[in-house]
Amino acid sequence: MAHPYHGLNELREMFLSYFESKGHLRLPSFSLIPPASDKSLLLINSGMAPMKTWFTREEEPPRNRVTTCQKCIRTGDIENIGHTDRHGTYFEMLGNFSFGDYFKKEAIPFCWEFLTEVVGLEADRLYPSIYLDDEEAFEIWNKDIGIPAEKIFRFGKEDNFWEHGAGPCGPCSEVYYDRGPEHGCGKPGCTVGCECDRYIEVWNNVFSQFVNDGENHYTEMTHKNIDTGMGLERLACVCQNVNSLFDVDTVMNITNKVSEITNAHYGESQKTDVSLRVITDHIRSGVMMICDGILPSNEGRGYVLRRLLRRAARHGKLLGVERPFLHEVVETVIHENECAYPDLREKQAYITKVVRTEEENFARTIDGGMKIYNDLLAAHKEKGETVFSGADAFKLYDTYGFPIDLTVEMVEEEGMTVDRDGFDQLMEEQRVRARKAREALGDLGWAGIEFGSDMPATEFVGYENDVTDGKVLAIVVEGELRDEIVAGAEATVVLDQTTLYAEMGGQVADHGTITCGSSVFRVKDVQKNKGGKFLHTGVLESGELKVGDSAEVSIDVDRRKAIRRAHSATHLLDAALKKVLGDHVHQAGSLVEPDRLRFDFTHFEAITPEQLAQIDKLVNDAILEGYPVVTEVLPIEEAKKKGAVAMFGEKYGDTVRVVEMGDFSMEFCGGTHLDNTAKAGPFRIKSESSIASGVRRIEATVGKLTLETVNRNQQMLFHAAQMLKTNPGELEAKIDQQLTEMKEMRHELEKFQAEASLGEARQFLTSAKDVKGLKVLTAIRNGMDAAALRQMGDFLRDKESGVVAVLASVNGEKITFLAICGPEAVKKGVKAGDLVKNVCAVCGGKGGGKPDSAMGGGTDLLKLDDALASVDDFVSEKLG
Known part of the structure; x- marks a missing residue:
C-alpha cells in the first residue's frame, strides 16, 4: 500500500506538533544570521548551529527538549544547483534536540513512530544505518523496533560518525527510504549507500556522547545530547513521490510563476530546466535572507545574497528576459511560506524593493561591463x-x-x-x-573574559532606579581574574545587579560609580557578555575593592538624561521616516549618545531637501505634542498584534519590552527612555548621506547639544553683524550689498588690469626684433595667470599678423609659457605648437597646442633666460 500524500507546509506542522506532544518546546526558526558570538559561520547552515551554546552548556537552554524547523543556507555547491535533484542553497531542517535529557532509547523510537505512523511511510521500505561498532543503536533497532539484522546497515566513520575537530562528537544513525528499482542504477549489488537515487536518506540521528580532545582521544560525556536533522524538502520528495526538491508543491508553484514570466517551461531542454531551477532556488534564498536583515554588498553574507540574486538575474537573461523580473516572483515566494514565516508578509514591500534595486544595479553593471568583457575575450581568442x-x-x-x-x-x-x-x-x-x-x-573591540555558568547573570534595575546596592562577583585585570584591586588600578568589575546600562541596541553605555565605603571605582564603559554578565570597566580612584564586597552603584544622572533624550528622539525619527518616505524604511543600525544620534535606514534614493525639512518638522511636532512615553513588557505575539515595530534582523525572546509614544511611535526596545517626548528638547538634523547601496544615514542632535549649537550660531550672527556695522535682522541685506560692491570693484580692477596689460603689449610690439620680415619678441610678466597671458597674446596676434611672441610668467617654482604666431608667421612655417615645445624643453618641461597659440610649462627657473634666447634662433632656422 502506498503512503499518503502530504504537502510541504503540512509536513512541517506534523513534525513540530508530534515533538510538542513528546514534551519538546517548539521554537520558531532562528535568524539566518548567526549569533554575534559565533564567528565560525557566515550563515546558519543546520538546525543545531544556532544552539551551539546550549549543547556546550555555556548558556542554559529554555528547556532540555526542543524542536524547530530551521531556515538554512548552504552555498558550497552552488555550481551544482539546477543540475542535480538534491542540491538547493535554501532548505528547511526539521529537528528534535535533547540537551542532556533523553538519548538513543527514546530518540530512535521517536524517529520510527513519526515516519511510519504519523507520516505513513511503508515500514518495509525503510532501512536504518548505524556506526560500525554502535551495538547500543543496533540493539534498539533490532530488538525494540523489530528491524531484521540484514536490514540494518553498518557504515564507517566517514558516513556515520559526526565530528568537526575537537569538541563534542558521536555516532549517527540514519534512515533511508527505498524509492523503488525504477529509480536505481540497475547495477548488481545496488543497495543502501549506493550513489544512485534509489535509496534516499530522510532522517539523521546524531548521538553526541563523546568529547574529542583534538588528537582523537575520546572520553564519554556526562550529559549526552541528541541532535536530529531531517531535510523538510527531502521528506516532501518522498511523501509526494517526486524526483527532485524542485518538484515539491511549494517550490514548483514558484517555478510556475517564473515560467509565466519567462515563457520557458520544464522539459523544453536541459539548459532551460537548469535556468528555471537556478532562478527558483536563488529567489527563495534571497527573499529569506533579506527578510532576516541581510542586504546585498561586496563582502560576507551580503555578497552571498548579491551573488544569488545576480546569478538568478543572469539566468533570466539566458531565458530571454531583458528587464528586471525577479521582484515579480517575491509575492509567490511569500505566499508559499507565510504560514510558517508571517514576517515575510509584514516586510513584503521592503523585500521587493531590495530585490528590484539589486536587479537594476546589476543591469547597469552588465551593460557597462559587457563591452569590456567582449574585448578581453576577443583578445584571448585572437592569441588562440x-x-x-x-x-x-x-x-x-x-x-x-x-x-x-x-x-x-x-x-x-x-x-x-x-x-x-x-x-x-x-x-x-x-x-x-x-x-x-x-x-x-586599531582593535576597537572588547575581548572580555568568559565566566562560568555557575556565576549568575547580572540583574539590570536601571529602568526605574539611578542607585542600587550590588555585590562584587568578579574582578578582571588585564584579562585575568583577581580577588582584589587597589587605588589606581584599571579593571573590569562584575556585579550581581546594576543600574548602569550596558552598550546594546546602538545605545552607548552609562557612566557612573561603584562605591564601597571610601573606595570609589569610576565606570567609563559597560558591556554585556553572552552569559548575561554586565562588565563594568574603569579605574579605582581611591581605596580598595574585593570580590564579595557590597557596594553602591550609581549612574551619571545628567549623562543618562541626555542619552534618554537622544534615544526617544531616535524612535520619533524612525516613525517620521516611515511617514514621509514609506513603509519600506527599516532601521539598519543606530548610535545613541548623549544628546546626539546617528540613524541608519534602508532607502534607495537620495532624500530631497523638502522631505528632510518635513521629517525634521514631524519630529519636532511630536516633541512639542508632549506624548507620554509608556514602556511595558508583553508576550511577543501580543506586542506584534498591537503593531509594535521590531528591530530588523534582531532575535527576540518570548516576551519583549515595548516603548509607546502616543499614537506616533510603538517599537520593541530594551533601551532607556524619557517619560514624555517634550523632555527631548529641540531636534535638529545635522546631515543626511548614503553609507552603502540602499542604506542612508541621518545624524541629529537634541536637548542641550542643540541649544548649545543654536547659542553658538547666534553669537556668531551677532559678531558678524557687529563687524559689518549693522543689526542681525539686516545682516543678509548688508552682505548682499557688500558682495555687489565687491563684484563691481573686482570688475573695475580687471578692466584696469586688462588695459594696463594691453598697454604693455603695445610697448612689446614697438621693441620687437625684425627676423626676416617677422616681428619676434619675448617677455617675462611674473604673477600672471594663464588667462591673463592668453588675453595679452590674443591682442598681439590681432594687432600684428607677422608677430612671433613667447610670454613667460613665474608663479612660485613653476614657469608658464605662452607662444603666439600671427597668420603671416604661420604661413611662413613658424608654428606656436612647435615653438613652445622647444622653449619648454630648455626648462625641463613640456608643451603643445595649435599653430597660432600654444602653452606649456617648465620647472628650471635658472634656464628661463636661455629658453627665451632660443626663440630668435628657432625662427631663423624655420625661415631657412
Missing part, C-alpha cells in the same frame, strides 16, 4: 588561448562588479576556462591589503 586570465577576471570583478561565477559561466559558454588560481591570488592580495588597513585603525 583557451584560458581566460585571472587578471582579466579580477579586473571585471574589481572594476565592473562582475561576480566571478558569472565570468566563469560566460567563459564556459565560449568553450574556455578561467584561471581561478590567478583570480584567487589577486583576491587574497586584496583581502590582505584590506586587513592591513583595518589593523591600522
